[in-house]
Amino acid sequence: MGRVLGLGSARDGTGHWWAQRVSAVALIPLTLWFVFSLLLLPNLDYATVRAWLGVPLSGVLAVLLVAVAAHHSYLGTTVVLEDYVHGPGAKLLGMLLLKFAHVLLGAVGIFAILRVGFGT
């Protein structure tokens, strides 16, 4: 009966599981670098932070931080949604919102960092 209804093993999800782990491992050095870089700045003034972010390495790492954090957050929050929201309409809407929100956040963050880096 399960086979008729197309139920049974999803045979999918390994990619998600692996991406979550890889992004998690990448985030360990990225987040620690970010937090300690800011802590080590003399202050958090506009000019000071912009100067720090303008250094190419800082800019690249900051872009990576935003992209990987957004992806890791997307993977995690969608799992939470799947666990608690079951109505098909609500679930679909939730999935779309999460995807669009994370993509938008990632885009805004990366654009802002690049803008500072290229000096406008």
Next chain:
Amino acid sequence: MPPARARPLSPHLQIYRWQIGSTLSILHRITGLLLAAGLLALIFWFASLAGDEAGYHAAVRLFASPLGLLILVGWTFAFFYHLLNGLRHLFWDIGRGFGRTERRVSGWLAAAGACALTLGVWSLLWHFERL
């Protein structure tokens, strides 16, 4: 597939004994969600940096307000806890650390470590008058 009707569910949270393991697990989920919300704040901060100086200082004033600082301290704890407990998860993923003592000790280290690191970071900020 839409559910035909709500099926009866056995009681779970109402009757299962409280355990440290499950608490740490749900805390990992809760801190994850808090960090996801924090991502919004982080992007907001980057965006303000890309704008003019007045806008950036307005954003910083918001973060440095009493409520803002309280939330930042909360996020610091969420970050360190999710990081330390996340490391526990990664060890489990390679098959290590499942023993009873190992679980209890690593769990305690994650929770206590997060508290200690949060206090440490904010004490340093206070001490060096960065606030």
